[in-house]
Amino acid sequence: MTRLTVERVFSDPPLSGSVPGAPKILPSGNWVLYLANPPDARERLDLYGYHVQSKKIERLVDASTLAREGELTTAEKAQRERLRQFTFGITTFVVYPSGDRVAFLAAGAVYTLDIGRSQPVRVTPDDARQTDLQVSGTGRYLSYVRGADLYVFDCESGTEQRITFDGSTTIENGVADFIAQEEMHRYTGHWWSPDDAQLVYTRSDTGHIPIAHRYEFQAGTLTVHDQRYPYAGGPNAEVSLRVRNLATGTECELPWADDPQDYLARVTVSNRVIAVQVQSRDQQRLALAFFERGDFSRRNALEESSHTWIDLHDNLRFQADGQQFLWTSERAGNSRLYLYGASRTPLELTRSGRVVRVVHADAASATFLGWHDDPTQMHLYRVRFDRPCEVVQLTRTQGWHDAIVASDGSWFVDRVASVDAPPSLARIVVDDDHREWIVANRLDDDHPYAPYRAHHAAPKFGTLTAADGQRLHYRMTLPHDFDAHRCYPAVIHVYGGPGVQRVVNDWPPLTLQLFAQAGFVVFELDNRGSGNRERQFQDSIYGQLGRVEVEDQLLGLEHLRAQSWIDGSRIAFFGHSYGGYMTLMCLAAAGSRARAGVSVAPVTDWSLYDTHYTERYLSTPHTNPDGYARSAVLPHLGGIAGRLLLMHGMADDNVLFDNSSLLMRELQRRRVPFELMLYPGAKHALQERDVAIHRFDTIIDFLERTLA
Numbered sequence: 001m002t003r004l005t006v007e008r009v010f011s012d013p014p015l016s017g018s019v020p021g022a023p024k025i026l027p028s029g030n031w032v033l034y035l036a037n038p039p040d041a042r043e044r045l046d047l048y049g050y051h052v053q054s055k056k057i058e059r060l061v062d063a064s065t066l067a068r069e070g071e072l073t074t075a076e077k078a079q080r081e082r083l084r085q086f087t088f089g090i091t092t093f094v095v096y097p098s099g100d101r102v103a104f105l106a107a108g109a110v111y112t113l114d115i116g117r118s119q120p121v122r123v124t125p126d127d128a129r130q131t132d133l134q135v136s137g138t139g140r141y142l143s144y145v146r147g148a149d150l151y152v153f154d155c156e157s158g159t160e161q162r163i164t165f166d167g168s169t170t171i172e173n174g175v176a177d178f179i180a181q182e183e184m185h186r187y188t189g190h191w192w193s194p195d196d197a198q199l200v201y202t203r204s205d206t207g208h209i210p211i212a213h214r215y216e217f218q219a220g221t222l223t224v225h226d227q228r229y230p231y232a233g234g235p236n237a238e239v240s241l242r243v244r245n246l247a248t249g250t251e252c253e254l255p256w257a258d259d260p261q262d263y264l265a266r267v268t269v270s271n272r273v274i275a276v277q278v279q280s281r282d283q284q285r286l287a288l289a290f291f292e293r294g295d296f297s298r299r300n301a302l303e304e305s306s307h308t309w310i311d312l313h314d315n316l317r318f319q320a321d322g323q324q325f326l327w328t329s330e331r332a333g334n335s336r337l338y339l340y341g342a343s344r345t346p347l348e349l350t351r352s353g354r355v356v357r358v359v360h361a362d363a364a365s366a367t368f369l370g371w372h373d374d375p376t377q378m379h380l381y382r383v384r385f386d387r388p389c390e391v392v393q394l395t396r397t398q399g400w401h402d403a404i405v406a407s408d409g410s411w412f413v414d415r416v417a418s419v420d421a422p423p424s425l426a427r428i429v430v431d432d433d434h435r436e437w438i439v440a441n442r443l444d445d446d447h448p449y450a451p452y453r454a455h456h457a458a459p460k461f462g463t464l465t466a467a468d469g470q471r472l473h474y475r476m477t478l479p480h481d482f483d484a485h486r487c488y489p490a491v492i493h494v495y496g497g498p499g500v501q502r503v504v505n506d507w508p509p510l511t512l513q514l515f516a517q518a519g520f521v522v523f524e525l526d527n528r529g530s531g532n533r534e535r536q537f538q539d540s541i542y543g544q545l546g547r548v549e550v551e552d553q554l555l556g557l558e559h560l561r562a563q564s565w566i567d568g569s570r571i572a573f574f575g576h577s578y579g580g581y582m583t584l585m586c587l588a589a590a591g592s593r594a595r596a597g598v599s600v601a602p603v604t605d606w607s608l609y610d611t612h613y614t615e616r617y618l619s620t621p622h623t624n625p626d627g628y629a630r631s632a633v634l635p636h637l638g639g640i641a642g643r644l645l646l647m648h649g650m651a652d653d654n655v656l657f658d659n660s661s662l663l664m665r666e667l668q669r670r671r672v673p674f675e676l677m678l679y680p681g682a683k684h685a686l687q688e689r690d691v692a693i694h695r696f697d698t699i700i701d702f703l704e705r706t707l708a
Contacts, residue, residue, distance in 0.1 A: 002451040004517055006696045009510050010689050013448045014042040016507060017441040020425040021045070022092075023413050025406050028099050031115055032413050032438060033060070034425065035090055039448075043689070044089035047104060049115060050438045052427070057438070060113065061120055063089030067107040073129050075148065075172075078653075079181070096139040103142050105133050110144055112155070123153055124160075132175050137194035141246075143174070150174030150190060150201055152246070163199070163244060170207035170228070177204040177237040179230055182654065183612035184265055184312055193269045198243050198293065200254075200269055205238040215657070217650035218681045227653065232607050232614040232628075233621040239264045241276065243296070254291055255298070263612065265312050269293075272322040275301070283309040283616050288316070288327070302340070304329055308535075308542040309616045311335075311499075315358040317366070326366055328355050334534045337366060339385055349383045350391055354532065360405035360412075367394070367405050367412075375532055376461060376473055377505050378402065380412065382430075394430060400506035413438070417507040419458045419475075422449070455480045457516045459508060459524075464559055466528055466552055470537055473503045474556060477512055477522040482565075489570035489595075489707040490521040490560050494586065496549045497578030498541060498617060499531040511696060518700055520707070523560055527552030541617055543624065545606065545631040546585040553586050557593060570707040572596040572642070574699065577655060577684065578603065580647075581633065584663070588639035596643040596706035598699050601652060601684055604633040604659040634666045643706045644674040647695065649682030675702065 009015060014037050023034040032050040037043075038059070047061040069088055093104035100115040108129030111120040123142065124130055130144040130151075142153040148167025153160050164173035174190040181187055190201035209228035216223045230236050241254045241264060254274065256264060261281035268275040273290040280286075286304040291297070304310050310330075315337070317326040324341040335354045338346040353372035360367040365384045371377060372393070380394040380403045395401045399418030406412065410430055417423040425438040443449060449456075459477040466472050479488065493512065495502050503526045515522045526533075527549045529541035540548045553573075561568035572595055573583040580602030587597040606614050606628055607621050618627050629635065644667075648660040667674050677698050682691050 003455055004452045004510070004513055006514060006693050006700070008452075009514065009696070010042075010692045012042045013037075013039040015449045015452070015510055016422040017447055017449065018439055019423045019441070020048075020415060020439050023404055023415060023425060024093070024095050025404055025413060026095055026100050026102075026115065027097055027407060029406055029408075030100060032425075032427065033093065033095070033102065033115075034439075035093070036439070037087070038062070041089075043087050045087050045091070047090050047093060047102075047113075050425075050427075051116075055436060060115065061090060061104070061106075061111075063106050066111070066120065067109045067122070067126075069107045070129075073108070073131075073147075075131055075145070075175070078178070079131050079175075079187075092133055094133055094135040094142075096135055097137065098139045101139070103133060103135055105130065105144075110142060110153070112142075123155075123158075132188055132190065134188065134190060134192065136192040136196045136199075138196045140196055141192070143190055143192070143199065145172075145174045145189075148172045148175070150199075152199065163201070164203070170205060172202075172204045172206075174201045175204070176202070177206070177239060179236055179610060179612045180239075180264070183610060183616075184263065186264075186266060186312075191267050191269050193274075193293065194271055197246060198269070198274075199246060200241065200243050200267060200274055202264065203240045203242060205240075208238065209235050214653060215650075216681070217657075217678075225653075229656070230611045232609055232611055232618070234611065236261075236263070236611055241267070243274070252296060254296060256289065256291075258287065266314070266316065268316050268318070270318040270322055275316060275318075275325075277312070277316070279310065279312070281615070282619065283612075286310045286312075301325075302327070304331060306330075306535075308539045311538075313357075315355070315368075317358050317361045319361070320363060326358055326361055328358070330535050333536065335370070337368060337383070339366075347385065347388055349385070349388045351389050353391075354534075356532065359403060360409055362409055365409070367409065369401065369403065371532070375501070376475075376503055380414070394428075396433065398505060400504055418505050419508060422507045452513075455517050456513060457482070459512075459522075461503070461505070464525070464552075464555055466548075466555065468528075468540070470528060470540075472525055472527060472552055472555070474523060474525040474559075475503045475508075476524075477508070477516045479516050479519055479521070484565050486565060487567045488519065488521045488565055489703075490523055490566055490572070491515050491703060492523045492525075492553065492556060492560070492571065492573045492586070493579075494524070494553055494573055494575040494582045495577075495579040496527050496530065496553060496575070496582040498529050498538060500578070501526055501530055501532040514696060514700060515703070518704060520703065521560070521566060523556060525553060525556040543618065544627045545617060546581065546633075547630070549582060550585045550589050553582065554589060554593075557586075557590060561593070568593070570595050572598065572703055572707055574598040574600075574703075575602075576600040576686075580655075584633045584640075584644075585636060587642055587644065588633075588636035590642075591639050592641045594642045596645070596703065597640075598645045598647070598702060600647040600686070600695075601649060601655045602633070602646075602659060602663070603655050604663045606631050608656060608659055608662075633663065637666055637670055637672060640672055643702075644672070645677065645699070645702045646674055647677045647679070647686075647698075649679045649684060649686050649691075651681050652684045654684035 020034040035045040132145040150163040206228040263279040265279040266277035315328040337349040424441040575583040580599040583599040
C-alpha cells in the first residue's frame with residue numbers, strides 16, 4: 001500500500017472518486033442530471049445523466065469539446081470567488097420546466113441541450129462571456145448578464161434582447177452585489193414570474209462607496225485595483241429593484257426599502273405577488289413584504305426580530321393557491337417550520353431539532369433537510385400539514401444527506417457521505433424505501449483511493465461541555481497505526497467562525513489524512529458561535545469575537561493534554577480565514593501551552609472587513625468601539641509564545657492583504673519571530689493546484705520542524 005502525498009491529493013484522478021454535484025431531476029422524471037469530474041480532469045466538470053428507466057449513466061456533455069476557456073472577465077472572477085468555485089467546464093445548468101431540456105454555462109458561453117436528442121447548441125455570440133444564467137417560468141426565455149447589463153434570449157424566435165444599457169464599473173444590472181453574494185448568500189440579481197410576464201431585477205450602484213486601493217502582487221508585476229470595498233461602518237451598494245413587463249417593455253421600480261440602509265435579502269416571485277425580504281442594517285429586523293403583481297401595492301406579511309441578529313434562509317415556499325406559504329423562524333430558540341395561511345396564527349409544523357432547508361412542498365406536506373437530536377448528521381424529513389409536529393425521517397443511513405425530491409414527492413435523489421465513505425448518489429422511493437445507486441462510489445479495489453486505504457483513519461466523534469453548560473461536538477482523527485502506549489503531537493484544526501460547522505459525519509478533507517499520516521493527531525471542535533445550532537449556542541459571540549470561541553478551543557486543548565497518548569508540549573493550531581484569526585487568538589491565549597500555529601489569510605482587525613458579516617456580530621465601529629478593539633488580534637500578540645507561520649494570498653479581495661500587513665508590522669514591533677509565506681496572484685481560497693501543493697508541503701514541513 002502507498003502513503004498519501006500532498007501532490008497526489010491535488011492531482012488526477014480525484015481521490016474521492018466521481019463526486020456528483022448539483023443534481024437535478026428533470027420535470028418529466030425520466031432523468032437525473034448532475035455535474036462531475038471526468039477521471040482525467042479533477043478541475044473540469046462535465047454534465048452527466050442517469051436515465052431512470054434504463055438505470056444507465058451517460059455523459060451528456062464533455063466540456064472539453066466546447067468553447068475554449070479563455071480569459072475570465074472581472075465579473076466571472078468575482079463570482080467564482082464568491083461561490084468558492086474552483087473548477088472549470090460546465091459551471092452551472094438550469095432545467096426547463098416543460099421537459100427534458102437544459103441550458104448551461106461553459107467558458108462563459110450559454111448552450112441549450114435537448115436531453116438524448118441533440119448536441120449542445122450555443123445561443124450567445126462567440127466573442128461574449130456571460131454569468132448568472134436563468135430560465136424563465138415557462139421556459140420560453142433565458143436570461144443572463146453580460147458586461148454588467150441584463151439580456152434575454154427568446155428560445156422560440158432565437159433572438160436576443162438587451163434589457164439594460166447603463167452597466168459600468170459602478171453600475172451592475174441583474175447581478176447580486178458583493179455583499180449579497182459574499183455574506184447574504186444571494187447569488188442572483190434577477191427573477192422570472194411563473195408566467196414569464198414579468199422579469200424582476202436589481203440595479204446596484206457602488207459609485208458612492210469610497211475607492212480603496214487594493215494591491216494585487218503577481219509574479220513580477222503589481223496591479224493597483226480601485227475597489228469600492230464596503231468596510232464595516234461604511235456605505236453599502238445602493239440597490240434598486242425593478243420590474244420589467246416583457247410584452248410592453250415598460251418598467252417600474254418597487255419601493256422595497258423601509259430605510260435607505262436596509263438590505264435587499266431575498267426576492268421570490270409567485271403567481272400573485274413579488275415577495276421581498278427586507279433586512280435592517282443592524283440585522284435585528286427582517287420584514288417579509290408582498291407586492292401585488294397587478295398594481296404593486298405593498299403589504300407586510302410578517303416581521304421577525306432579534307436582540308442579536310436574524311439568520312437569512314431560503315425556505316419561503318408558496319403553495320399552489322398563492323395564499324399559503326411556508327416559512328422558517330428561530331423566534332422560539334431553534335429553526336422551526338411554519339405554515340402561514342388565512343388564519344392570523346401560523347401553524348407550527350416542527351418543534352425540536354433544526355430545519356435547515358425546505359426541498360419540496362405540496363398541498364399536503366413539506367419535505368426538508370435538518371437534524372433532530374444530533375447536529376453532526378443531516379437527514380431528510382417530511383411533515384404532513386394535518387399532523388403537525390409528527391415528523392417522519394426519510395433517510396435511514398448514518399451520515400450527511402443532501403437531497404432533491406421529484407415533483408410528485410414519491411421519490412428523491414440522495415447525495416450521502418460519511419466519515420467512512422465518500423459522497424454517493426442514490427435514487428430512493430419513499431413508500432418502500434427502495435434504493436438504487438446512481439453513483440455508488442464504493443471504496444473498492446478499482447477506486448482511485450484504493451492504494452491509500454490501508455493508511456486511512458476515519459475520525460471519531462465526542463463531546464465536551466462548555467463553561468455555560470452547552471454541548472460542544474468534536475471530531476478526532478488518529479494516525480492509522482495508532483498505539484495508545486505512544487505519545488503523539490497534535491494539530492487543532494480550527495475554524496470557529498459563525499455560520500460554519502466543521503464537525504460533521506461527512507467525508508472529511510483528505511488534507512486531514514496528510515496530517516494523520518505524518519504522525520499527528522488531528523482535533524476539530526465546533527465552539528459556541530458555530531453554525532447549524534440553537535440560537536443560544538450561536539448568540540454567545542454577539543458583541544465581541546474571539547472570546548467564547550477561544551475559551552472553547554482552549555477547553556479542547558486541555559482535553560487533548562489530558563490524554564495519556566498526547567504529548568501536551570507538542571500541540572499546534574492551524575486555520576484558514578476565520579480559522580486563521582482563531583489560530584492567532586488561540587496562540588495568544590494559550591501562551592506556552594501551544595508550541596506552534598499556522599495562520600492562513602487571517603482577519604486581524606475587524607474594521608477592515610465588510611459590513612454585513614462584521615456588523616451582524618459587532619454592530620458598527622462607531623456604536624461598539626470597545627467590541628472591535630477587544631476582537632482585534634493586535635492587542636493580544638504579547639501572549640504568543642509558540643512559533644508562527646503566516647500565509648496569505650497577495651491578490652486576496654475578501655480578507656484583504658492589509659490584515660497581514662498590519663499583523664507583520666506589529667509582530668516586528670514587538671520582536672515576535674514568525675515565518676512568512678506569500679502567494680503572488682492568489683486570492684482568498686488559495687486553491688490553485690500549484691499553490692495548494694506548495695501550501696500544504698510548507699505547512700507539514702513547518703509542523704514537523706516545530707513539533708519535533
